Amino acid sequence: MKWLLVAITVVATALSDLLQSYELKRAGEQSVGARGIARLARLVVERRYLILSIVCLAFSFFAFMALVQSQPLSFAVPASAASFILETIAAKLVLHEQVGPRRAAGTLLVLGGIVLLAR
Amino acid sequence: MDQPRTARTYLLVLLFIGLRGFGNLLLAFGTKHLPAVLGVHPAAYLQAMLDPAVAAGIAMLIFALFTRMALLSVADLSFVLPVTAVGYVLAEVLGKVFLHEEVTAIRWLAAFLIFAGVAVVGSTPQNTTKEARTE
Numbered sequence: 001m002k003w004l005l006v007a008i009t010v011v012a013t014a015l016s017d018l019l020q021s022y023e024l025k026r027a028g029e030q031s032v033g034a035r036g037i038a039r040l041a042r043l044v045v046e047r048r049y050l051i052l053s054i055v056c057l058a059f060s061f062f063a064f065m066a067l068v069q070s071q072p073l074s075f076a077v078p079a080s081a082a083s084f085i086l087e088t089i090a091a092k093l094v095l096h097e098q099v100g101p102r103r104a105a106g107t108l109l110v111l112g113g114i115v116l117l118a119r
Numbered sequence: 120m121d122q123p124r125t126a127r128t129y130l131l132v133l134l135f136i137g138l139r140g141f142g143n144l145l146l147a148f149g150t151k152h153l154p155a156v157l158g159v160h161p162a163a164y165l166q167a168m169l170d171p172a173v174a175a176g177i178a179m180l181i182f183a184l185f186t187r188m189a190l191l192s193v194a195d196l197s198f199v200l201p202v203t204a205v206g207y208v209l210a211e212v213l214g215k216v217f218l219h220e221e222v223t224a225i226r227w228l229a230a231f232l233i234f235a236g237v238a239v240v241g242s243t244p245q246n247t248t249k250e251a252r253t254e
Contacts (some may be wrong), residue, residue, distance in 0.1 A: 024188055080129045109235050
């Protein structure tokens with residue numbers, strides 16, 4: 001059961017972020033002033049990929065809650081941090097971002113830090 | 120490199136990290152002071168939201184979500200993910216300062232690794248997608 005919860009958390013987080021990134025790049029530069037927030041809120045209800053990303057985020061949130069309820073945080077945090085790897089690969093293959101050796105190395109350092117943090 | 124745009128991106132990163140860090144802190148503080156333990160009943164969660172600290176925490180986390188969306192509109196996902204991981208370090212610091220949690224040597228090493236990784240990723244272009252290159 002714990003691996004199923006890890007899989008749901010990781011896949012749902014990755015899907016949510018990919019959908020948000022794709023749709024927000026299409027929507028153009030956004031801001032966080034009063035008008036910017038209103039515009040973002042409107043985008044969330046108007047764009048189907050953003051609606052889907054919020055649904056995925058909810059799945060990820062509840063799966064992670066169930067995971068930390070049944071497993072120690074020292075397992076839940078590094079296991080769910082696997083989404084870093086999945087998302088970076090997907091960002092390169094699906095979103096066509098340029099993930100060179102420097103960005104990949106930096107991401108691995110951060111991942112190592114998160115895994116250590118949960119010990 | 121477009122300096123105003125880069126500065127704006129890092130401002131959004133800082134805002135997001137601060138909102139998420141303090142939002143989670145308020146949630147932790149608020150829920151720890153609730154009289155009853157949260158179970159599976161939705162009513163308990165609704166009642167928890169009436170607590171001022173919990174309500175403020177949720178409001179900050181919602182604003183953090185919008186800030187991250189604004190960030191994703193100007194920077195790569197593969198850039199945003201590691202750079203915003205500094206939030207893990209902030210959570211450690213806030214936990215130590217406000218909730219008096221213990222921070223071990225291993226955790227300081229973890230913080231160093233995260234900062235090093237962020238510095239390396241931060242030295243790469245923040246937006247490399249086709250949309251950005253054709254602007």
